[in-house]
Amino acid sequence: MTNTTTAVSRRSALALGGSALALGLSGLTAQAQQVVKVGLILPMTGPFASTGRQIEAAAKLYMAQKGASVAGKTLELVVKDDTGTPDVTRRIAQELILNDKVSVIAGFGLTPLAMSTAPIATQAKVPMVVMAAGTSIITDASPFIARTSFTQAQSAATMGNWAAKNGVKKVVSLVSDYAPGHDSEKFFAEAFKADGGEVLQSLRVPLQNPDFAPFLQRVKDAAPDALFVFVPSGVGAVLMKQFIERGLDKSGIRLIGPGDITDDDVLNGFGEAAVGTITAHLYSAAHPSALNKAYVEAFKKANNNMRPNFMSVGGYDGMHLIYEALKKTNGATDGAGLVEAMKGMAWESPRGPISIDAATREIVQNIYIRKVEKVDGELYNVEFATVENVKDPVKAGRK
Numbered sequence: 001m002t003n004t005t006t007a008v009s010r011r012s013a014l015a016l017g018g019s020a021l022a023l024g025l026s027g028l029t030a031q032a033q034q035v036v037k038v039g040l041i042l043p044m045t046g047p048f049a050s051t052g053r054q055i056e057a058a059a060k061l062y063m064a065q066k067g068a069s070v071a072g073k074t075l076e077l078v079v080k081d082d083t084g085t086p087d088v089t090r091r092i093a094q095e096l097i098l099n100d101k102v103s104v105i106a107g108f109g110l111t112p113l114a115m116s117t118a119p120i121a122t123q124a125k126v127p128m129v130v131m132a133a134g135t136s137i138i139t140d141a142s143p144f145i146a147r148t149s150f151t152q153a154q155s156a157a158t159m160g161n162w163a164a165k166n167g168v169k170k171v172v173s174l175v176s177d178y179a180p181g182h183d184s185e186k187f188f189a190e191a192f193k194a195d196g197g198e199v200l201q202s203l204r205v206p207l208q209n210p211d212f213a214p215f216l217q218r219v220k221d222a223a224p225d226a227l228f229v230f231v232p233s234g235v236g237a238v239l240m241k242q243f244i245e246r247g248l249d250k251s252g253i254r255l256i257g258p259g260d261i262t263d264d265d266v267l268n269g270f271g272e273a274a275v276g277t278i279t280a281h282l283y284s285a286a287h288p289s290a291l292n293k294a295y296v297e298a299f300k301k302a303n304n305n306m307r308p309n310f311m312s313v314g315g316y317d318g319m320h321l322i323y324e325a326l327k328k329t330n331g332a333t334d335g336a337g338l339v340e341a342m343k344g345m346a347w348e349s350p351r352g353p354i355s356i357d358a359a360t361r362e363i364v365q366n367i368y369i370r371k372v373e374k375v376d377g378e379l380y381n382v383e384f385a386t387v388e389n390v391k392d393p394v395k396a397g398r399k
Ligand code: PHB
Pocket: 109, 110, 111, 112, 132, 133, 134, 135, 180, 231, 232, 233, 260
């Protein structure tokens, strides 16, 4: 906290110094003002590096497609690696605001990283675009936050309704033991039970270096109709490997969950055992729209054939939100004005139609029910049902 206050008051002092300078060096300052910086803070190394890689690639693709010039300003992206460590994220945010004079901070690959930084956005009055993290409370942590990713509750509740109505009666749930896992567990169970389902056991595994084996043994012994799983993007491959090694794929226990488990970044490496996995999620690289086909093609072309995943669209759409907000303010970078401009924005994303709820700054989007299938020799999440315009269940009633 002390650090934060220092950062902000130093920032004001610098700003004052800046305007005094501007009087004498108006030409130079005018030139400097042409650049609007966006600080993109992501885990580029460590277990969640795939999230950073995907979002950075998508943000850069958006800028390459639209050009860096927006509302008479030149947009500059400053990318920083927070290694997935909350204290580092917060420190980098402070430095970006104080030293680099960024007008927007963006990224935030995990919930704890977003939560540690939210007070900085509030105190510095700098918009914070959450492009990845998915716990419902995040948008309540600062009035300067807008989210272009998802909430776990959106997918988990949709999965709960679908499962109960489609022959799944008994479930064991298995989630990473931190906030988005707790949201997944809670909102799945509520929806599933409301439609007549029964949760036999709710298991939680450590977020860091999880060993799923003992938990999967308990699942096997409980013999539910389905195992509901949430692990964050980047961890799904480990779980799937152990699921298969333990023979759960052949035990008749279906694998269901939010789509983090069948992440497009790693899905194609899973092999035949993943075929048939049913998930509820916001994005599939196989989403059958013209916009998405063009997106996947351009993304792969620019990134050595890497397939875009659901994290990537959070980055791509986050850049769109920043560009369009700047257009609305005619290039003005006042934080409150930019956030105001973001509220209620609606557009077509590669994932489908999306909007930013004006009352909550939360994303509203379709949630698709998908099944892993082999298409042209590759594994994809093939969408077969759509629940339209899903609001975060926690905030659904807010006006
Ligand atoms: C999160 O920490 O909020 C998070 C990270 C990765 C996911 C989902 C949620 O796949």
